[in-house]
Amino acid sequence: MAAQRxxxxxxxxxxxxxxxxxxxxxxxxxxxxxxxxxxxxxVAGGEPILAGYDKEEVSSFTRSARAGELTDEHRRLRELAxxxxxxxxxxxxxxxxxxxxxxxxxxxxHLGASHVVLGSHGxxxxxxxxxxxxxxxxxxxxxxxxxxxxxxxxx
Amino acid sequence: MGKIVVGVDGSAGSRAALRWAxxxxxLRGATLEAVTVWQLxxxxxxxxxxxxxxxxxxxxxxxxxLLATLAEEGVSSTEEVPVVSVVAEGAAAAALLDxxxxxxxxxxxxxxxxxxxxxxxxxxxxxxxxxxxxxxVVVRSDQDQG
Numbered sequence: 001m002a003a004q005r006x007x008x009x010x011x012x013x014x015x016x017x018x019x020x021x022x023x024x025x026x027x028x029x030x031x032x033x034x035x036x037x038x039x040x041x042x043v044a045g046g047e048p049i050l051a052g053y054d055k056e057e058v059s060s061f062t063r064s065a066r067a068g069e070l071t072d073e074h075r076r077l078r079e080l081a082x083x084x085x086x087x088x089x090x091x092x093x094x095x096x097x098x099x100x101x102x103x104x105x106x107x108x109x110h111l112g113a114s115h116v117v118l119g120s121h122g123x124x125x126x127x128x129x130x131x132x133x134x135x136x137x138x139x140x141x142x143x144x145x146x147x148x149x150x151x152x153x154x155x
Numbered sequence: 156m157g158k159i160v161v162g163v164d165g166s167a168g169s170r171a172a173l174r175w176a177x178x179x180x181x182l183r184g185a186t187l188e189a190v191t192v193w194q195l196x197x198x199x200x201x202x203x204x205x206x207x208x209x210x211x212x213x214x215x216x217x218x219x220x221l222l223a224t225l226a227e228e229g230v231s232s233t234e235e236v237p238v239v240s241v242v243a244e245g246a247a248a249a250a251l252l253d254x255x256x257x258x259x260x261x262x263x264x265x266x267x268x269x270x271x272x273x274x275x276x277x278x279x280x281x282x283x284x285x286x287x288x289x290x291x292v293v294v295r296s297d298q299d300q301g
Contacts, residue, residue, distance in 0.1 A: 033182035
């Protein structure tokens with residue numbers, strides 16, 4: 001039986017933590033095998049909710065700090081993509097904001113990806129509290145095969 | 156040579172997982188290990204004399220079913236992709252995890268039957284993911300060609 005897999009793009013959800021390298025390695029293995037393009041997707045959290053702070057200066061300060069963070073995250077993601085490209089793997093960097101599972105699934109659909117790769121736990125910050133729930137939800141709703149990379153929650 | 160382990164129970168989900176795993180093994184030049192798991196039936200109360208088949212029958216049954224599934228899906232051992240079939244006894248998740256100990260990937264269908272999986276993210280794929288020594292690929296019956 002010949003391999004009938006339709007070669008497609010691969011979405012790799014990375015949280016830019018120390019787990020990123022492990023998760024990315026699986027995406028690279030898949031891409032090298034199939035020749036598909038890797039889309040490095042970082043789902044950025046929304047603005048922090050500041051309950052109890054309503055001063056204008058606090059709000060604008062956090063907003064500009066968040067904008068700076070997003071720029072920084074995109075730069076780090078592009079650097080990762082550039083490294084992969086140098087290694088002969090087609091890679092794109094994508095930062096999207098929104099609820100993690102929804103955003104990953106939207107990206108898969110929008111890009112017409114054939115696979116999605118993500119860590120089994122953790123997606124940084126607040127999402128870390130919802131251990132594993134992102135992976136679970138993506139597995140439940142993904143229209144394409146999902147590669148779950150076991151990563152231990154950071155202690 | 157790398158190794159890809161796939162759990163096979165004859166369900167549509169596990170057949171999709173098998174096709175995916177076989178294609179991936181071809182792409183990666185890896186060995187494919189197809190694992191089926193059988194368990195002694197749990198019986199409440201004493202079975203009627205002779206009602207319980209001897210374990211070797213269950214094991215042989217499981218092996219025949221596995222080989223039939225492999226044949227039906229056109230999966231046979233070749234030089235490029237050696238296929239190994241394994242019949243294990245015990246809890247499905249534990250047996251798959253044991254088999255995947257030195258594997259590159261563990262592939263499971265997202266819907267099995269019986270003790271394998273109930274929900275889409277049933278106990279086997281869930282337990283496999285949480286405790287896996289390697290990445291776990293979850294394939295649904297309608298998505299292995301995707």
